[in-house]
Amino acid sequence: MADTTVATKTVKFIITRQDTPDSKPYTEEFEIPYRPNMNVISGLMEIQRNPKKTDGSNTAPVCWDSNCLEEVCGACSMVINGKPRQACSALVDKLEQPIRLEPMRTFPVVRDLVINRERMFGALKRVKAWIPIDGTYDLGPGPRMAETKRQWAYELSKCMTCGVCLEACPNVNDRNSFIGPAAISQVRLFNAHPTGEMNKEERLDALMTDGGIEGCGNSQNCVRSCPKGIPLTTSIAAINKDTTKHLFKKWLGM
Amino acid sequence: MKGNSYFSRKLHSLLGIIPLGGFIVVHGLTNYQAFERGPEGFAKGVHFINSLPVLPLLEIFGIYLPLLFHGIYGLYVAYQSDSNTGRFKYGRNWAFTAQRITGVITFVFVFWHVYQTRLQIYLGHLTHEELGSTMNLIASSPVYFVLYLIGVLAAVFHFSNGLWAFLVSWGITVGPKAQRISSYICMGVFVIVSALFILSLIAFGGDEFKEAANAATAFTNIG
Numbered sequence: 299m300a301d302t303t304v305a306t307k308t309v310k311f312i313i314t315r316q317d318t319p320d321s322k323p324y325t326e327e328f329e330i331p332y333r334p335n336m337n338v339i340s341g342l343m344e345i346q347r348n349p350k351k352t353d354g355s356n357t358a359p360v361c362w363d364s365n366c367l368e369e370v371c372g373a374c375s376m377v378i379n380g381k382p383r384q385a386c387s388a389l390v391d392k393l394e395q396p397i398r399l400e401p402m403r404t405f406p407v408v409r410d411l412v413i414n415r416e417r418m419f420g421a422l423k424r425v426k427a428w429i430p431i432d433g434t435y436d437l438g439p440g441p442r443m444a445e446t447k448r449q450w451a452y453e454l455s456k457c458m459t460c461g462v463c464l465e466a467c468p469n470v471n472d473r474n475s476f477i478g479p480a481a482i483s484q485v486r487l488f489n490a491h492p493t494g495e496m497n498k499e500e501r502l503d504a505l506m507t508d509g510g511i512e513g514c515g516n517s518q519n520c521v522r523s524c525p526k527g528i529p530l531t532t533s534i535a536a537i538n539k540d541t542t543k544h545l546f547k548k549w550l551g552m
Numbered sequence: 553m554k555g556n557s558y559f560s561r562k563l564h565s566l567l568g569i570i571p572l573g574g575f576i577v578v579h580g581l582t583n584y585q586a587f588e589r590g591p592e593g594f595a596k597g598v599h600f601i602n603s604l605p606v607l608p609l610l611e612i613f614g615i616y617l618p619l620l621f622h623g624i625y626g627l628y629v630a631y632q633s634d635s636n637t638g639r640f641k642y643g644r645n646w647a648f649t650a651q652r653i654t655g656v657i658t659f660v661f662v663f664w665h666v667y668q669t670r671l672q673i674y675l676g677h678l679t680h681e682e683l684g685s686t687m688n689l690i691a692s693s694p695v696y697f698v699l700y701l702i703g704v705l706a707a708v709f710h711f712s713n714g715l716w717a718f719l720v721s722w723g724i725t726v727g728p729k730a731q732r733i734s735s736y737i738c739m740g741v742f743v744i745v746s747a748l749f750i751l752s753l754i755a756f757g758g759d760e761f762k763e764a765a766n767a768a769t770a771f772t773n774i775g
Contacts, residue, residue, distance in 0.1 A: 469632065473631060475557075507556050509557070512560075515629075515633060516648060517640075517647075517649075519636070519640045519644075532726060534720075535725065535727075536723065538722060538723035539722070539726060
């Protein structure tokens with residue numbers, strides 16, 4: 299009953315849309331009723347329930363990707379008011395309006411805000427970002443990891459392959475084959491692991507080929523943009539050091 | 553491992569400091585003789601360089617070839633980069649873009665500067681002794697002076713910021729603290745080396761060099 303007397307507060311969205319991977323993008327404006335504690339995802343859900351533009355005309359519901367809704371899966375990454383970040387942790391109360399949503403164009407756009415992050419998983423495969431423990435017999439327990447190392451390695455393990463660092467990087471684009479900061483940091487993580495360390499040269503070799511670590515141009519946008527606060531530039535510099543050492547060791551046949 | 557961009561990029565990074573970074577510092581110090589000791593000091597500096605043994609080899613392997621590789625591969629590196637300083641207004645991101653812009657400016661400037669000076673000597677239009685008066689002609693023209701100022705500042709910024717990036721790319725400065733301290737040092741390098749070049753440009757445009765230039769022209773007229 300009180301609803302009819304309260305002045306209705308609204309939230310404005312300007313969303314960049316694209317119908318197919320190859321079609322031209324266009325923008326549409328939406329104005330939806332405000333509710334307390336909204337985030338960008340709940341705003342998108344509201345548009346999905348009632349897909350009407352600001353001018354009152356109908357439109358197709360906006361497509362987006364999301365999963366965990368607690369900033370650990372990385373699926374809902376998009377460009378919000380110019381900055382790449384997760385839509386689930388983007389609170390409407392803290393955003394300037396109108397809220398502009400765009401897909402992260404560094405990746406192929408599937409539809410509207412949905413992008414294809416496959417290149418990131420390809421990068422993880424390329425650098426062998428895993429620990430091989432399978433054998434034809436029980437290999438037994440591996441060596442222990444020092445607690446001091448575990449503490450910083452844990453920070454690196456927070457990477458959720460969300461793609462924000464690639465979107466922020468000026469060297470990840472169509473003219474450049476740079477693998478991106480995320481996979482380099484994962485090499486540091488798996489090379490720090492006492493069992494993973496046994497295959498560290500394979501991972502370094504992978505980064506010393508076309509489109510590897512040399513693609514980093516030190517703009518350091520990645521570390522400023524990472525939603526999990528991963529020290530990406532420290533990881534890149536540490537792997538620069540390891541690849542340099544590896545290069546000279548190989549030349550000298552050590 | 554086949555030929556790949558890792559080696560090219562590493563070589564590009566190394567050559568930028570050794571020898572090219574070293575060369576720019578030596579060049580700055582030689583020019584500074586013009587400010588500190590006048591036309592004679594500068595002539596002595598030029599004479600010292602020209603009295604180095606195996607000079608053509610030093611020039612070819614220490615300057616021309618590294619410069620060509622660093623310059624041409626650098627243009628390719630710049631082509632491969634986007635600039636997103638509009639979206640990410642961070643100091644390091646500005647430096648990233650500036651590194652590429654100053655690289656292109658330096659590329660053009662160095663060709664022009666070599667054409668005006670070293671190439672004229674190769675062609676026999678100039679002698680080493682006349683370099684001081686050539687520089688006087690350049691530095692006393694306001695247009696050339698400003699173009700030289702832009703070229704010199706671009707080159708020195710490219711060197712100083714490149715030194716910072718070199719330390720990261722070779723894994724010497726790893727953590728944020730080391731990188732911050734090295735950025736202060738590199739800023740210091742920028743200020744000092746820029747000052748060397750700017751002061752020598754001012755000296756080249758000054759009266760001492762004008763007189764020296766007039767004397768030289770008078771001499772040629774007589775001769």
